Amino acid sequence: MKLVKTSVKRPVGVIMIVLAIIALGTVSLRNLNIDLFPEIDLPIAVVATSYEDAAPEDVENLISRPIESSVSSVEGIETVQSQSQSGSSLVMMMFNNGTDLDQALLDVRENIDQVKGVLPDGAGDPSVLRFNPDQMPLMWVGLTGDDAAKLTQVAEDQIVPFFERQNGVASVTVEGAKEREVQIVLDQSELQQYGVTAQSITQALNSANQSASVGVVEKGNQDLQLRVTGDFESIDDIKETLVQTQTGETVHVDDLAEVKDTHAESSGETMVNGESAVVLSIMKKTDANTVEVAGNINDSMDEIEGELPSGLSTNVIIDTSEYINMSISSVVQNILLGGAISFLVLLLFLKSLRATIVIGLSIPIAIISTFTLMYFTGETLNVLTLGGLALGLGMMVDSSIVILEHIYTYRQRGYSLTQSSIKGASELAPAVIASTTTTLVVFLPMVFVEGIASDMFTPLALTVSFALIASLIAAVTLVPMLSSKLLSKATKESGRRYWFNRFLDRVNNGYRAVLKWVLGHRKTTVFGSIAIIVGSLALIPMIGASFMPSSDQGQLQVNIETQPGSSLEHTQSVAEDVNEKLTAYDDVMETNYLNVGGGGGAGMGSSSNQATYMMQLVPASERSQTTDDIVQSMSEDLDSVPGADISVMATDSAAGLGDPIQISLNGPEHDVLRDLADEVVDVISGIEGVHNASSSAEDGDPQMHIQVDSEKAAMYGLTEQQITSQIQLQFTGQTAAQYREDGNEMDITLMYPEEERSTINDLEDMKIKSESGASVSLASLVTLEEVQGPVTLQRDNQQPQLNVTSEIIGRDLGSITGDIRQELDNMSFPEGYSYDMGGQAEDMASSFTDLSIALVFSIFLVYAVMAVQFENFLFPFIIMFSLPATVVGVLLGLFVTGLPLSIPAFIGIIMLAGIVVNNSIVLVDYINILRRDEYGKSRYEAILEAGTNRLRPILMTTLTTILAMVPLGLALGEGAEMQQPLAVTIIFGLAVSSIFTLLLIPVIYTLFDDLTAKILRRKKT
Template sequence: MKLVNTSVKRPVGVIMIVLAIIALGIVSLRNLAIDLYPEIDLPIAVVSTSYPEAAPEDVQKLVSRPIESAVSSIEGIDTVQSQSQAGTSLVIMMFNNGVNIDTALLDVREKVDQAKGFLPEGANEPNVLKFDPQQIPVMWVGLTGDNAAALQNIADDRLVPYFERQGGVASVSVEGGKIREVQIELDRAKLLQYGLNSQAVMQALAGSNQSGSAGVIEKGNKDLQIRIEGSFATLDDMKQTIVPTPSGAQVLVEDVGKVKDTFQEATSETLVNGKPAVVLSVLKKTDGNTVDVADNMNQAIEDVQNDLPAGVNLDVVLDTSTFIKMSISTVVQNMIIGGIFSLLILLLFLKSIRATIVIGLSIPIAIISTFTLMYFTGETLNVLTMGGLALGIGMMVDSSIVILENIVSYRQRGYSIIEAAKQGASELAPAVIASTTTTLVVFLPIVFVEGIASDLFTPLALTVSFSLIASLVVSVTLIPMLSSKLLTKAMEDNGRRYWFDRFMEKVNKAYESILRSVLRFRKTTILATIVAIGGSLALIPMIGTEFIPESDQGQIQITVQTPTGTSLEGTKATTDQVNTLLQEYRDSIETNYVSIGGGGYDSLSSSANEATYTIQLVPSDQREKTTTEVMQAIDRDLTNIPGAEITVSVMGAGIGTGDPIQIQLNGQDQDVLNELADQVVWTISDVKGVYNPASSVSESRPELTIDVNREKAAQYGLSYQEVMNQVQMGFTGQVATRYQEGGNEIDVKLIYPKDERSTISDLETMQIQTQTGTMLPLASIATFQQEQGPSTLLRENQQPQLNITSDIVDRDLGSVTKDIKTKLNNMNFPEGYSYTIGGQAQDMAKSFSDLAIALVFSIFLVYAVMAIQFENFLFPLVIMFSLPATVVGILLGLFVTGKPLSIPAFIGVIMLAGIVVNNAIVLVDYINIVRQRGKSRYEAILEAGPSRLRPIFMTTLTTILGMVPLALGLGEGAEAQQPLAITIIFGLGISSIFTLLLIPVVYTYFDDLSGKVVGWGKKKE
């Protein structure tokens, strides 16, 4: 080949190009972003609307439904879901794969704008945003000290603005602090005495707390701005505000109420390791990188630490980048170990340090070149792309080994080193190009697969492809050049007999003997192969399936839910019991962060009866139990706490795939759905592997409904709106104005004493003021009814829905899903009611279907490439017979290691379609070369087999041993690549044996068939 000759003739040029590639690769590596997984692009949009003080039924009827109807007609929408809670509506739109979510968001905003006119007057502006399942806080930072109010001010005034200026930070939210508020506690008796009501006080405060501009006046040749300053400067100004009475008298605010500088009533509390704290959660920008943002934040925390007041501490509570760095470090470590294994195999076979160096150089050059291509294609350094490099370590030297072996063969036949380099490389370059191309083309269909499988593994496919392309170029340019310069004396054995040579001679003789036998008993060989494949297929039911292996990142979530309506203090009493029990696990727990009443970072709403724990365990090498085992132990202990529903689960790795099991019940009647949900939870609880099943039917919320008699109210000159405003004022208070102090704005809230608004009796006897100033009890114009109302209402595609979710433990997802379907199919669902299974089970089924299609296309492309290379349809068909035998290795490997068939394992199967044919290509190609030299078919096979045994052994062993560290699953985050590595190791290992024995037999059959076809053709002529 011309490329080979040029590289041998011009070594200086090749070296300069290599040095330039290395320099560019190093620069690219420094600029590559680091993350745990590639970005998941799920086309989901969310419309969030608040409707304060509205019950869930009203939110659904008046807010959720109009928005649902408006957006349902948008092109490309697959599913519309809504969640209606007290005061909050969420409408979630899931689009079909391939829809541009940015364009879709414009359509959503347009439809929502059209629906605004149908929303009730009290509803706030709807917010439209893109949903990002990976958008969890990058870091939680705890601020501790003795003065809770001071901590809130430090967080709001100093830390939040400073942190939000850091690179990649989108927003910083504060939880757990005390917010300052000025409360004016009104005295009903005094108001009645002066003939006033709360509205009069509110108007007086709002009117007195104003500043404004009154134009300009001239002073000399300058214009002076006239400003009337009327804002409250002190609390005394507020107290001295004049409130005019109906009689014309003037009273002061302090005459009718007490002005208190206090704090808003606490609705949540946060604890870090059992101590109260203000917690700041940091969200990254959509295009931000987790590790970069975390590094920027750690530096910012270090910079601001010394400026904090005495006794105030700022510490990192949870840092998600820690696990990412540990995972990448594990992959790099596995790459190094795999590379060392590969080099040792080369040294063992080649018996020469120089020859090992020649081939070993292809590894770093291929890796560095890959970094350059990754940078220009926008990929990140993550567990999967780095895993792709680790998987490619062994394959990177395959082409170089084949080329070098042939160069040495020519050298041993008496050619000069220069001629040996040219002839040896040129002769097998087409076969090497064909074998590398077959490995590359299997990835093409993966790029066109849609959904999560594509988002996760397209980067891996690109990385492996980049490394193989780089290694191919090295093998046909750098390897011949280095061989001509460094191997002048490398392969001379000087009469010494190396122990490994003696071993390989015995292996060669044994292989030649076996090869003669299989050629003699061809039908027996074919039959034995078929039996082996059939026997391996019997293992399928015992293997099972799963989506993506969970990484043991040591994070556990505990959700505590006390009876609906429980106060913050009541929920805190339960969490105190949880904290006491968690003390038994203090050696395993690194950080324990709990949000009481805040709902947690991933909650759509907050409630005083809920608490969420986020627990970070110590690294896996510092504890004896896995995260799942610790989770199960904690779960068993917490079942002893009465009066609360407590769920313990392992937190995922942020892929955003939802719960493993998610059953969606659909139907028209909410009550029927509630009953079905309870039956389904009870039914699937018996399925082995189902863990903590729960339904979205939350405990009904107690409500006291006030039914205002509008006719009676009208008799007293009261409208329904006036009655509602006075009731709201009497029990929740109202913000009258805002008070500015030191650049901060503080709410000024009118409120009645707590002992006048705490019981049902207080509500019934509450005095309602009429237009004439007379007072009458609320009970005289309204009736009261206590009832239970739903706390959450769900709908999907404008039909009521309920969800049942479950984790799985000690069993694969596919088997659990199959048993659940069997159980549900045996249930008698009423007419018009149905179920669907979503979550990871649905994602797994969709991904397997897509990847199966990709596998079929990959096999076709492999055949097409070989047909083009050989310019023959027959020989590629012979080579393709190495693929069926791969099934034996794949299923045997998964069965022996106890790993289910997962998405990574399926990717390994697709990769094998391109890898296992390489050995067959080299073997068949060399058989043809020997036959062209004039030898018979039988002699050619017996010569080509033992001759190619050595390079086939080398390429197979370097690929397998390069992946062994990944297959062992050692270190953090290695679980994702483990099934892929196991699949390739066993599949390639077993198929290599079949390739060496089966392919020669198949070759003879097809050669006989070809002879008959040619003979028939001649007879016809």
């Protein structure tokens, strides 16, 4: 080939190109973004609408249904789901993969504008938002100390602005903050004595707390603005505010109430490692590098720590970049280990450091070139792309090995180094290009795979492709050039023969003997191979299936839910009981964050009957138990805590992919669905592997409905609004005015003492004041009724729906899903009601279908490439017989390692379709070369000579590919679980297939050669 000859004749040019590639690759590597996984593109949009004080049924009928109908006609819509709860509606639209979400959002907004007119008065304007699962905090930082007020002030005034100034930070949210407010606690007896109402105090405060411009006066040549200043300047100003009584006298506010500079009553509590705290959740900008942003924050921690008041300290609770760094380091370590193993294998075979370096240079050049191509295609440096490099490490030297081996052959025949390099490389370059192309084309059908499987593994496919293309170019240019300059001594035999060569000779002799036997017993060989392949299928039921491997990130979440309507104090007491149980895990727990009531720690909403623990465990290498083991143990320990439903779950890489098990129940009536959901939860909870099964049906909060008797109220000159506002003031408080201090604004709130607003008796005995000043008992004006409060109503594609979800533990997803389907099929569903499997189980089935189609197309493309290479349809067909044997290796590997068939394993099978034929291509191509007139070998002699001559390069390429993947196959280090199924599939599949290639392919070759001869003889006759 001209390219080979040019590279040998012009070594300086090749060297300069290599140096340029190294320089460009180094710059590209420095600028690559680092993340845990590639970005997952979920085409989802949401429409949020408020409708205050409306019941869920009204929200569903008046808000959710019209919006559902309007957006259902948008092109590309796959599913429309809605959640209707008291006061708000949320409609979620899931689009088909490949939909232009920007255009879809414009269409949704247009349709929403058309339906706004039919929405009821009081409904808020619908907001259309893009759903982005990646917008989660990258770090949680706790600020601990004894003074809650100081914690909030320092967090909001010092730390939030400081963190938001760091490069790449988008926003910082303070959780557990104590809002400062001025409370005016009214004294009922004083109010009655002076004849003052709460409204009078509110009016007085607002009148005294005003500033206004009142005109302009001249002073010489200047105009002076006239401004009356009346804002409160201190708490004493509020106390001394004058209030006019009904008799015309004036009294001060502190004569009627106690004025307190304090904090608003909290709806929740946050604690970090058992200490009272506020927590700062930090969000990064969309295009920012997670690791870089986290590094900026960590680097600045010492600076902000030194500026904090005494007694306050910061503590990183969860830093998502730590796991990313550990995972990336593990993969890099596996790459280096795999590279070292490949280098040692080459050195063992070649017995020459120079020859090993000639081939080994293909690895760094291919990797550096890959970094350059990744940068220009916008890929990130993540676990999967680096895993692709680790997986392709052994394959990078395959082409170089074959080329160098053939150069050796010509050198041993007496050719000069230059002639050997040109002739040896040129002769096998077409076969090498064909074998590399077959590996590359298997990734083309991935373009047609949609969803998460495509988002996750297309970057891996691109990375492997880049590396193989770079290594191929190096094999046909750099290797011949270096061989012509460096291998003068490497090809000389001197003294006693190399021990490994003697060992290979024995292996070669043994292989030659076995090859003679299989050629003499062709039927036995073929039927024996078929029996082995069919027999391996018996392993399928024992393997199972799963969607994506879960990685041990060491993050746990404990959800506590007490009875609906439980007070914050009761939930806190249950949380304390849980905390006592969790002290047994202090040795494996790094940090923990408790949130009772208020907002959940991970951006989840909750209420006074809910509490959430988020825990970061020590790295997996520092503990003897896996996160799943700890989850099981912790679940058993917390089952004994009374008064609450407690669930424990691990947070891992698959957490963003939805619940493993999601059963969607559909039917016309919400009430029937609730009963059906409870029954399904009971049924599936008894299935082995199902963990924390729960229904989305919520129990309503207990409420006291107050029905005003309009006629009785009118007798006292009262309206329903006046009664409502007085009840609200008594039990909730009322914001009367604003107080500004040092640039901060806080509420001035009127309220009654807590002991007058705690019980039902306080409600019944409450006095309602009319405009005439008369007082009347509330009980005489209203009817009180205790009821269950509203719940959330869900719909899917405009039909009522409820979801039953579950985690899985101890078993594979496929087996559990099969058992659940069997149990549900045995249930008697009412007419008109049905179930669908969703979540990861649905995604798994969909992805397996897409990948199966991709596998079929990959096999066809491999055949097509070989047909073009050989210009023959028969020889590629012979080579394809190496593919069925991979089934044996794949199933055996998954069975031995205890791994289920997952998306990564399926990707490994697709890759095998292009890898396993490489050895067969080299073998069959060499048989054909030996049978040409130039050599004149008979078929039998050609097969024996080709087999024994190609055994060495086949062993080298196979061993370098397999052994380079062993570190990944052993899942060494953090985050390696994602690539383990892929590596195991290739290791076992390639190993078993290589054996079949060396023995079965020659037999198939002879059978088809005989068949061809018979057909040609008949034609001649």
